[in-house]
């Protein structure tokens with residue numbers, strides 16, 4: 001399960017979903033927006049009025065702050081797991097080397 005790593009949690013993973021998050025509003029702390037990283041979509045006003053139209057015009061890098069935060073959380077999680085896999089591979093290679101010398 002993905003867990004938010006920042007001291008003041010503003011990205012909450014949704015149980016059973018890897019690519020959707022709730023992200024807290026920066027200005028209204030009681031509001032959480034639904035972000036879908038795969039669909040590059042967010043339920044906030046900024047997305048509805050600025051980002052969405054930019055995406056429709058082909059600006060594929062357009063994102064609101066919530067999308068950026070969710071993507072960063074997901075990337076941190078993936079990088080951590082990739083590192084674990086790299087460490088496992090290196091450990092096996094090291095063990096193989098140690099057993100043959």
Ligand SMILES: [Zn+2]
Nearest residue numbers: 042044064066
């Ligand atoms: Zn948003």
